[in-house]
Amino acid sequence: MASGVSIFDQEQKYNYTEPAILCDPAAFAQVVESRRSVRVYNGDPIPEEVVRECLRLALLAPNSSNLQTWEFYWVRDPKKKAALVEACLNQPAAKTAAELLVAVSRHDLWRQRNNQMLGLFSPEKIAKRKSAYQYHNVVIPMAYEQGILEWRGWIKRLAMWARGLSKPTPRSPKSNSDMRVIGHKSVALACENLMLAFRANGYDTCPMEGFDGVRVRRILNLPSSAEITMVVSAGKRAENGVYGKRLRFDSAQFIKEV
Amino acid sequence: MASGVSIFDQEQKYNYTEPAILCDPAAFAQVVESRRSVRVYNGDPIPEEVVRECLRLALLAPNSSNLQTWEFYWVRDPKKKAALVEACLNQPAAKTAAELLVAVSRHDLWRQRNNQMLGLFSPEKIAKRKSAYQYHNVVIPMAYEQGILEWRGWIKRLAMWARGLSKPTPRSPKSNSDMRVIGHKSVALACENLMLAFRANGYDTCPMEGFDGVRVRRILNLPSSAEITMVVSAGKRAENGVYGKRLRFDSAQFIKEV
Numbered sequence A, B: 001m002a003s004g005v006s007i008f009d010q011e012q013k014y015n016y017t018e019p020a021i022l023c024d025p026a027a028f029a030q031v032v033e034s035r036r037s038v039r040v041y042n043g044d045p046i047p048e049e050v051v052r053e054c055l056r057l058a059l060l061a062p063n064s065s066n067l068q069t070w071e072f073y074w075v076r077d078p079k080k081k082a083a084l085v086e087a088c089l090n091q092p093a094a095k096t097a098a099e100l101l102v103a104v105s106r107h108d109l110w111r112q113r114n115n116q117m118l119g120l121f122s123p124e125k126i127a128k129r130k131s132a133y134q135y136h137n138v139v140i141p142m143a144y145e146q147g148i149l150e151w152r153g154w155i156k157r158l159a160m161w162a163r164g165l166s167k168p169t170p171r172s173p174k175s176n177s178d179m180r181v182i183g184h185k186s187v188a189l190a191c192e193n194l195m196l197a198f199r200a201n202g203y204d205t206c207p208m209e210g211f212d213g214v215r216v217r218r219i220l221n222l223p224s225s226a227e228i229t230m231v232v233s234a235g236k237r238a239e240n241g242v243y244g245k246r247l248r249f250d251s252a253q254f255i256k257e258v
Helices: A025-034 A048-058 A078-087 A107-118 A123-128 A130-144 A148-164 A176-200 A213-220 B025-034 B048-058 B078-087 B107-118 B123-128 B130-144 B148-164 B176-200 B213-220
Strands: A070-075 A099-105 A204-208 A227-235 A255-257 B070-075 B099-105 B204-208 B227-235 B255-257
Touching: A025 A176, A025 B025, A025 B048, A025 B176, A048 A070, A048 A099, A048 A176, A048 B025, A070 A078, A070 A176, A070 A213, A078 A099, A078 A213, A099 A176, A099 A213, A107 A130, A107 A176, A123 A130, A148 A176, A176 A204, A176 A227, A176 B025, A176 B176, A213 A227, A227 B176, B025 B176, B048 B070, B048 B099, B048 B176, B070 B078, B070 B176, B070 B213, B078 B099, B078 B213, B099 B176, B099 B213, B107 B130, B107 B176, B123 B130, B148 B176, B176 B204, B176 B227, B213 B227
Parallel strands: A070 B255, A255 B070
Antiparallel strands: A070 A099, A099 A227, A204 A227, B070 B099, B099 B227, B204 B227
């Protein structure tokens, strides 16, 4: 996602053009409308190439500063899968699923990914795209590093508050909690792509937050700094696999025109 | 999203059926592939009904326990819009946008929304869907309430740790930070729907995290407990509105088959 200060220079001058292609809005609406959280699957397998295609589309989601601090674990080993089902509290949406995918936020790896991005800048590219380089080289480390006991965050709060008195000033991330939010947010954007992609390809999904995070982490051999955003199960819905009509409160409660 | 303990009973017996309709995977992939973060728009307006349709599709995203703790502010008032552009640090993606939408997490309203949900249960429905009622009546308040200084969260940590020694146990949310993550995660799922919907309808978007949260909150008259997930700008891309080819690291870095 776009963020930062004074990095909005004339990137336009690079004359890259990517025309807006025409899409089919009705076909898209159909995907979104027919996606339901499926609680019971019918046992049909999902072809490997469909899972791969859905994961490919997941990774095309926008994400914070394009640092791609996400990971998707496709749990295929039968033993690990059985353990994961148990860690998902044995709920039918996990137990009956053809595939289980674990979406993980790796905001703990922001520095590594940012360095990886910086590594793509040749001296030539640095000269040509100064502001993008500056953004990754200076702005991101300044913004993302919170320091031990968040000491940098506290100084940032104070400095941004003072600066904010006179002019618009970005204030986040200013805590480890903010860093978590940024990480999970990006993973969630990708998860929505993933779930819609399964639906578009004739399959269904259920996003699960009800799981034993300690056990899931152990199954995947994840460090404690990695955080599980959600477990997504996938398969073909059983006949009564959707438990009821979609329930949404009146949209006037949520959409405010101001 | 599905979550919780012992609430996975035989909801299937209600015999609701919603068949999986056939979708067009190529049409869907086209939407995802052609969505780029657009930094400069060409000034064309977006028909009102397109914005409404995209917002409608946004609200069909899955979300935590279906509490729908989200709000979307469509900023139309010229004065407010100008102030919002400034709060977005005057970046071209905001300045040149036809429309600006602010996605807000209202995880602070979880209790109110949960009560609203409980209000939909007639005595008859309670008898018929005991576990769903139980989930909203008992499980959610127990899980979501953190208490002053998170005292309940700390007790929960201890209790869940002890329980987790012998059986799979959900451990989150156990802090205000976890509540924030849950809230923003759901809003992000909706934001991805929103952005893809604009693309499907021939328009483009840019998700922005670089803004002055204090000023945006003031413009929208939001309480400090409401948190801005992102500002989404929309419009038709200018010829050089996309700054470069999509950049993604090798997917083998992110997709792990285990």
